[in-house]
Amino acid sequence: MDTIQVQTDDFNVQQHYDALRQCNHQAGAVVFFVGTVRDMNLDSQVQALELEHYPGMTEHSLQQIVAAARRRWPLLNVRLVHRVGKLSLGEQIVFVGVSSAHRQAAFEACHYIMDWLKTDAPFWKKEHTHEGPRWLEARADDQQAKDRWRDSHE
Numbered sequence: 001m002d003t004i005q006v007q008t009d010d011f012n013v014q015q016h017y018d019a020l021r022q023c024n025h026q027a028g029a030v031v032f033f034v035g036t037v038r039d040m041n042l043d044s045q046v047q048a049l050e051l052e053h054y055p056g057m058t059e060h061s062l063q064q065i066v067a068a069a070r071r072r073w074p075l076l077n078v079r080l081v082h083r084v085g086k087l088s089l090g091e092q093i094v095f096v097g098v099s100s101a102h103r104q105a106a107f108e109a110c111h112y113i114m115d116w117l118k119t120d121a122p123f124w125k126k127e128h129t130h131e132g133p134r135w136l137e138a139r140a141d142d143q144q145a146k147d148r149w150r151d152s153h154e
Contacts, residue, residue, distance in 0.1 A: 002078045008085040024076040029106035032097035048128040050086045065116045073105040118142040
């Protein structure tokens with residue numbers, strides 16, 4: 001059973017890790033990624049990151065990304081939590097966790113989901129810097145990371 005959540009509240013990494021382990025004893029591998037707000041981007045000091053989304057559309061997009069990962073790898077469970085709202089430095093933004101019988105599938109699926117989140121998930125990101133707020137777009141290297149998956153299986 002997949003868990004996909006978009007929320008303002010912080011999440012507990014241990015609870016999500018435990019859920020991935022407890023759901024299925026066939027899992028030989030659990031891999032997860034946690035993204036956090038960093039202090040520097042585009043040569044500017046970042047004070048905070050603000051994420052907006054369109055409810056319903058965002059969850060649907062995340063479900064499509066997870067479904068695409070499931071078509072490529074034999075995954076047992078997937079947990080995807082993405083926060084929205086204004087986040088301070090060091091706060092957690094996203095949790096992507098997958099379990100699979102084998103580590104290669106778990107590593108690749110987690111990486112794949114993150115690469116597609118960066119480019120295709122409908123989140124609008126605004127950084128607050130000392131120079132003022134600015135909207136962010138997907139970067140060229142994020143697009144290249146996603147295209148790598150497209151080229152490898154399609």
